[in-house]
Amino acid sequence: MMDNYFYKNRWIKKTLIGIPYFWLFVFILIPFIIILKISISESVLGTPPYKSLYQFLDHQVIQFNIHLENYQFLLSDVMYRYSLWQSIKIACISTFCCLLLAYPMAYYITRQEEYRQTRLLLLILVPFWTSFLLRVYAWIGILSPTGFLNGLLLKVGLISEPLVLLYTPGATIVGMVYCYLPFMILPLYASLNKFDPALLEAAADLGSKPSRAFWQITLPLSKPGIVGGCILVFIPSVGEFVIPELLGGNKTLMLGKVIWIEFFTNRDWPVASALAILMTLFLVVPVALLQRKQGT
Amino acid sequence: MAKKPKVKLKKLEDWQKVDARPYLEIQNVSKYFDGAAVINQVSLEIYQGEFFSLLGPSGCGKTTLLRMLAGLETPDEGKILIDGMDMTMVPAYERPVNMMFQSYALFPHMTVEQNVAFGLVQDKIPKSLIKERVQEALEQVQMEKYATRRPHQLSGGQRQRAALARCIIKKPKLVLLDEPLAALDRKLRENTQFELVNIQEQMGLTFLMVTHDQEEAMTMSTRLGIMEEGKVRQVGTPHEIYEFPNSVYVADFIGSMNIFQGVVIEESREHTVIQSDVLPTEIFVNHAADVPCGAHVSVALRPEKISISKKRPQRKYNVAAGTVQDIAYLGDVSIYLIELEDSDKIVEAMLPNLMRISTQEITWEDRVYITWEPDNTIILTG
Numbered sequence: 001m002m003d004n005y006f007y008k009n010r011w012i013k014k015t016l017i018g019i020p021y022f023w024l025f026v027f028i029l030i031p032f033i034i035i036l037k038i039s040i041s042e043s044v045l046g047t048p049p050y051k052s053l054y055q056f057l058d059h060q061v062i063q064f065n066i067h068l069e070n071y072q073f074l075l076s077d078v079m080y081r082y083s084l085w086q087s088i089k090i091a092c093i094s095t096f097c098c099l100l101l102a103y104p105m106a107y108y109i110t111r112q113e114e115y116r117q118t119r120l121l122l123l124i125l126v127p128f129w130t131s132f133l134l135r136v137y138a139w140i141g142i143l144s145p146t147g148f149l150n151g152l153l154l155k156v157g158l159i160s161e162p163l164v165l166l167y168t169p170g171a172t173i174v175g176m177v178y179c180y181l182p183f184m185i186l187p188l189y190a191s192l193n194k195f196d197p198a199l200l201e202a203a204a205d206l207g208s209k210p211s212r213a214f215w216q217i218t219l220p221l222s223k224p225g226i227v228g229g230c231i232l233v234f235i236p237s238v239g240e241f242v243i244p245e246l247l248g249g250n251k252t253l254m255l256g257k258v259i260w261i262e263f264f265t266n267r268d269w270p271v272a273s274a275l276a277i278l279m280t281l282f283l284v285v286p287v288a289l290l291q292r293k294q295g296t
Numbered sequence: 297m298a299k300k301p302k303v304k305l306k307k308l309e310d311w312q313k314v315d316a317r318p319y320l321e322i323q324n325v326s327k328y329f330d331g332a333a334v335i336n337q338v339s340l341e342i343y344q345g346e347f348f349s350l351l352g353p354s355g356c357g358k359t360t361l362l363r364m365l366a367g368l369e370t371p372d373e374g375k376i377l378i379d380g381m382d383m384t385m386v387p388a389y390e391r392p393v394n395m396m397f398q399s400y401a402l403f404p405h406m407t408v409e410q411n412v413a414f415g416l417v418q419d420k421i422p423k424s425l426i427k428e429r430v431q432e433a434l435e436q437v438q439m440e441k442y443a444t445r446r447p448h449q450l451s452g453g454q455r456q457r458a459a460l461a462r463c464i465i466k467k468p469k470l471v472l473l474d475e476p477l478a479a480l481d482r483k484l485r486e487n488t489q490f491e492l493v494n495i496q497e498q499m500g501l502t503f504l505m506v507t508h509d510q511e512e513a514m515t516m517s518t519r520l521g522i523m524e525e526g527k528v529r530q531v532g533t534p535h536e537i538y539e540f541p542n543s544v545y546v547a548d549f550i551g552s553m554n555i556f557q558g559v560v561i562e563e564s565r566e567h568t569v570i571q572s573d574v575l576p577t578e579i580f581v582n583h584a585a586d587v588p589c590g591a592h593v594s595v596a597l598r599p600e601k602i603s604i605s606k607k608r609p610q611r612k613y614n615v616a617a618g619t620v621q622d623i624a625y626l627g628d629v630s631i632y633l634i635e636l637e638d639s640d641k642i643v644e645a646m647l648p649n650l651m652r653i654s655t656q657e658i659t660w661e662d663r664v665y666i667t668w669e670p671d672n673t674i675i676l677t678g
Contacts, residue, residue, distance in 0.1 A: 201368050202401035204388040206462070207418035216414075220405045 032280075039273035042067045049267050070274035080258065080275065084282075087254040090169055090244070091237035094176035098184040098233045099226065101177065106188035106225075107218075110195070121189065124182050132179065136246050139175050140166060143247070167249025175243040180236065184229035191225025192218075227290065235283050255279050317380070319344040319502055320365070320470055325374030327360055327526075334360050335371070336526035347496050347503045349513040352523030353549075358506045359398075361523075362472050365504065366395040379469055389418075395472040398479075400459035402447040408434070408458045409443040415466045433461040436495060453484050460492070464499065471496075473505040477512060489516050510550050514538070522546045544676050547596040554597045554643050555676075563589050568675060569613070570595055574639040580613035582670040587677055594676040599646035601672040604632060604658060609667045618643065620662045625649075632658070634666060 041050040042065055054064050074080045109120045127135060142148045145162040153159045165171055195218065203213040241256030248254070255275065262272035318341035327335040334357045342348045350358040363369045365376060367388030376384045383391055394415065402411050412433055416426045434440045437457040447455055456476065463471060476492065477485045493516050496503045507513050513520050514534040521531045522545075530537060530546045541547035544555060558572035558579060568585040569578050570593060579595050587593060609615055618634040621642065632645045645666060658664055 196399065196401065198397050198399055198401040199403060201366075201388070202395075202397055202403070203414070205366055205368070205393070205395045206415035206466070207389050208414070209389050212418070217403060221403075223405075 035273045035276055038269050039070055039277050040066050040068060041270050043070075043268050043270045049269050067270065070270045071278070073271065074274055074278060079253075083253045083255050083258045084279075086169070086252065087238045087256075090172055090176070090252070090254060091234050091240075094173050094180065094237050095184075095230050095234045097173065097177045098181050099230065102181055102184035102188055102229065103222075103226075106185050106192055109185075109189055110192045117193075121186075124185055128182070133242065135179065136175055136243055139171070139178065139247055143171050143174070166247065167251065169248060169252045172244045172248040172252050172254075175247045176233075176237050176240060179243065180233040183232040183236075187228035187232065188222065188225040191222045191228075195221055231287055231290075235287070238283060239279060316343060318342060319346075319379055320504070321375075321377040322361075322365075323375040323377070325361070325364065325371045325376065327357075327364065327369065328372050333526050335364070338374075338526070338528050340521060340528060340531065342502065342504060344502055345500055347493060347505070347516055347518045349505045349507055349517040349520040350523055350528075351507055351510055351513040351520050351549075354508055356523040357526040358523050359474060362395070362474055362504065362506045365470065366393055366472055367391045368395075392469040393472060394463040394466055394468040394470075396459050396463040396474065396476050398474040398476075400447075400455050400479075402455060402459055402462070404447050407444050407446055408439060408450070408461075411447070411458055412461045412465055414462065419466070429465060433465040436464070436498075437461045437491075452479055453488070456480060456488065460495070464495065464501065467499065467501070469502065471501050471503045473503060475507055476505060478507075478509070485512070492516065514550075522549060524549075539674075541596065541674060541676065544594050544596070547594075547674065547676060552599050552644050552646075554599065554602070556595045556597070556641075558593060558595055560585060560587055560589050560591045560593060563587070567670070570675070574636055574641040575616050576638060577611075577615045578613050579673060580670045581673050581675055583675075585675045585677075587675075591677070596674040596676055597668055597672065599631065599644040600629075602643065602645040602666050602668050604634070604645050604647065604664050604666055606658065606662065606664055608665050611667060614670065614673075615665060615667045616643070617663065617665050620658060620660055620664060623660065634664060 037053060038050055041053055043049060044051050051065055053066065054062050057063050105124075109117055112120065140147070143165040144150070145164070145166070147166070149165065150159075150162040154162065199217050199221070200210075200213055203217050204210065208216055238254075239256045239259075240254065241260055244252045244254045244257055245260075248257075259272050259275050259279075262268050262275060266272075320340075320342040322338055322340040325335055325338050326333055336357075338357075338361060350361065352358045360369060364371050367383070367386060367390075371384060374384075375382060378392065383393075403414065406414070409430055413426050413430045416429060421429075430443075431440070434443055437460050439454065439457050439461060442450060442454055442458070447458070450458065456479065460476070473492075477488055480488060489512065492503075495501075505513070505516070514537075517534060519531060519533055520537060522529045522537065524545055530542045532540070537546065537550055541550065547553045548555065556570075556572040556574060556579065558570040558575075560568060561571045561578065562569035563585060565584050566582065568581045568583065570581065571578050572595065581595070585591075585593065608617070616636050618636040620632055621635045622633040624631040624633075627649070629646050629648050632647065634643045634645060635641070636643060643666060
């Protein structure tokens with residue numbers, strides 16, 4: 001009765017669906033439109049630091065000031081291309097490392113009894129209970145020349161002088177893998193958990209060794225989890241600001257940092273906005289294509 | 297649908313020959329879970345070309361035994377020999393055995409064709425040959441039309457056929473079937489029974505099926521083994537199992553059975569007379585019981601071997617009077633539940649419905665006599 005009432009009452013249905021859409025519209029689409037508007041404006045000194053898109057001249061004549069120069073500038077300047085390349089490279093390596101680490105973990109968890117599965121998943125989420133910033137700071141303590149890791153290596157005698165670990169692209173990758181690992185484990189766990197163990201038995205029965213059966217059966221069937229996890233890790237990694245800022249030093253120039261510099265140091269809002277738009281396009285288009293391919 | 301008994305044609309089946317070597321030998325195999333025996337000292341011999349069924353209630357260990365033959369479980373004690381070779385510790389992927397899983401376990405990311413080819417691909421057989429053999433196997437199960445479909449696009453019956461094709465394509469020495477028909481509806485199940493037997497005979501394969509459905513086991517098998525609590529209680533042809541059960545358990549498990557407890561009061565080489573508390577006359581059986589006078593035995597009597605009449609039969613033995621308690625009309629036959637006088641024992645009797653319009657004069661609450669031939673009772677001591 002309740003179900004029927006719920007489904008028949010279109011007003012309730014529309015409201016329930018409408019609220020999240022309204023939320024998305026207000027807090028995602030509108031800011032995006034504002035950024036898009038700024039990105040095609042002309043940069044000026046003042047407040048705000050860009051020219052209005054249109055202005056009223058004499059009687060009923062409107063002048064539009066649309067500047068595409070910002071985009072042209074970004075594409076021609078080597079620095080931006082370099083930061084884009086480095087962002088993608090670091091994000092790709094981080095995503096790949098996450099996948100390599102997360103897959104055996106997720107696989108192991110699904111093979112446990114149900115009550116243990118819940119506990120292990122909870123353990124993975126425990127780091128989220130402390131601040132993200134604190135967790136990244138902790139890595140400075142571990143990686144710095146006088147930090148925990150170098151101290152340990154010196155004590156053991158593996159090295160004679162401290163290694164340069166902090167403020168390198170490597171440190172950024174370590175930080176990213178650490179922070180984004182749960183986002184890889186959870187979708188992998190979800191897709192591996194649906195997996196019927198009888199399929200592996202059938203593969204063995206038909207002559208497939210366990211190592212081959214993994215490539216033939218387990219891996220292809222966990223593809224949705226792999227794709228989902230990679231998207232969840234790759235996208236925030238490309239635009240990540242805090243981790244490269246704290247762990248990457250000056251040598252690691254990623255897009256998030258460049259956008260920050262353009263906005264706050266150079267006060268060139270139109271170029272910063274154009275950069276943000278380009279990055280969004282760059283991430284949305286391949287993901288949309290991927291999803292369409294998976295749908296069919 | 298079991299093979300026509302060839303005994304009458306003077307040709308013996310393998311298991312009837314003295315010198316025949318069994319194809320599959322299970323020797324004193326035991327398996328323990330948490331200290332309790334799931335399989336308890338099972339020995340079984342199966343011959344080439346047989347359709348053997350393991351029949352038993354759920355939890356009797358029949359699936360565990362099947363999985364041990366496939367190599368998916370290892371026995372704690374005993375040996376498994378296939379075609380004379382010790383397979384006890386050989387891993388599943390190296391055994392010349394293929395299994396059809398109860399859930400079919402078709403690979404969801406592969407087409408029917410790829411599923412069927414899977415076994416051959418593992419053996420690195422040339423592609424052209426694989427294609428040929430897949431085609432052949434699909435034809436055998438009438439699935440050529442569905443070669444490019446994925447498992448989720450198939451009906452239950454089609455999935456069952458695809459799984460069957462996948463498990464026979466390597467022409468294994470032993471085909472294991474775990475409740476192969478359990479997921480099908482009744483009509484489809486009956487047709488598939490015929491097809492399974494046909495494929496088994498055509499390809500000359502040895503089938504070992506696990507089932508809890510006695511009708512299925514009876515119709516398809518050349519021989520069957522009745523299992524109870526990890527033990528094989530009796531092995532024999534469907535006819536032997538039905539007509540000559542060796543224990544009360546087997547008698548009761550296969551079909552319906554009326555069982556009377558009694559004491560042997562007269563015993564000779566030609567006949568046995570048994571006195572039962574619930575029957576007014578003695579039970580006369582015209583064969584020896586191999587037990588001394590005074591021994592407690594059970595007498596088993598199939599419902600279809602009892603006749604009912606309103607008039608008292610002129611017999612000294614094998615007669616009892618009672619009242620009709622209930623009649624179940626099943627179409628082809630009717631089952632009468634008769635409560636015996638002087639005891640509350642209920643006897644089940646089955647009569648065929650020979651006429652469309654019922655001419656049976658026997659109805660509810662009637663006082664009737666039941667009787668049976670001395671040939672048709674079974675004396676059970678176990």
